[in-house]
Amino acid sequence: MNTTVHLVALCGSLRKNSFNGFLLQNALKLLPEGVTMEIVSIADLPHYNQDEDTPAKPERPQQVVAFRNKLAAADGFLIASPEYNYSIPGALKNAIDWASRGKDSPLLQKPVALIGATTSLWGTVRMQLAFQPVFLTLSMKPALKPEVLVADAAKRFDDRGNLTDDMARDLLRQKIEALHQLVLQSRQS
Template identity: 60%
Template sequence: MEKNRKIIGLCGSLRKGSYNAMLLKVAGELIPKGIRFEIVTYDDIPVYNADNDLPETEERPASVTRFREALANADAFIIASPEYNYSIPGGLKNAIDWASRGKDSPLMHKPVAVMGATQGMWGTVRMQTAFLPVFTFLNMNPVLQPEVLIAQAQNKFDADGNLNDEKTISIIQRKIDNLISACKV
């Protein structure tokens, strides 16, 4: 990946103290120097309504326009998310829906790596699988290996949000390396 590239991080949890926010922070720290990393939030985006998604008349809500502009500057994405009801959390899916619309979608044809942390035993496997049709529709390039499925996250992060499991850190590093390699295409 050339220097001056940028990776955008999206967190599927909006709560303070989220293990996935901690995971995204760890991922950002593992990205090589020379590649910019920015976490973009979406907590001010309204529920998707096609009546408000008319780019030709510039009627998208300002928060959506800002979100799409931030994503447009990305060469790749990292999504760290919990699993809600065996799937993608509603807020994150809503933000992706806003970003997916139009021929100017800032997500199209870009590499993406998904990872997740949960206090449960399944490590967000269903959420990650639920993203595959979304990525297919957007012609994104999902980096599928290695899978980052952090189960029992409460035992792997310390009170300051640091990941204290070296094996997991190694897997995250390999995932990021594969994401960066996907950007070279």
């Protein structure tokens, strides 16, 4: 059995120095042996338009095709996102909309882990809850525990983006390992 695992990571924030981008950079340093991860940008995806995504027009926009191809090559996904208005940021939801459409969706039945960092005290809990129906709709396999909810993020990272909170870093490591194990288990089923 192949034990190499390739993850694709998505950042729900488009901000240059996003705490969630920092969280993914820290995740790269915590990958278990045999796991690779590529952070794929969602910044250049056009707004979802079903007129551009129908059987009558079989060619999706070039950026969308490239994005979906990268997702298709993944064994699982790590999504780091802030919480906007108690929910999923628009840019991230847009990316999920482009990736979720059609019987050839690269998200269908794949393992996924959700993490988040925010300057608020709630630590993205509502955004993570808002994602549950999306995962259910796509028959995705979420790694629910441990929860990685980095609250008050400005105090949890140094000026270079390193996660300085030992508990948060340990939870992040555990979450990545849980996703890794979920990918390996899904290969057996």
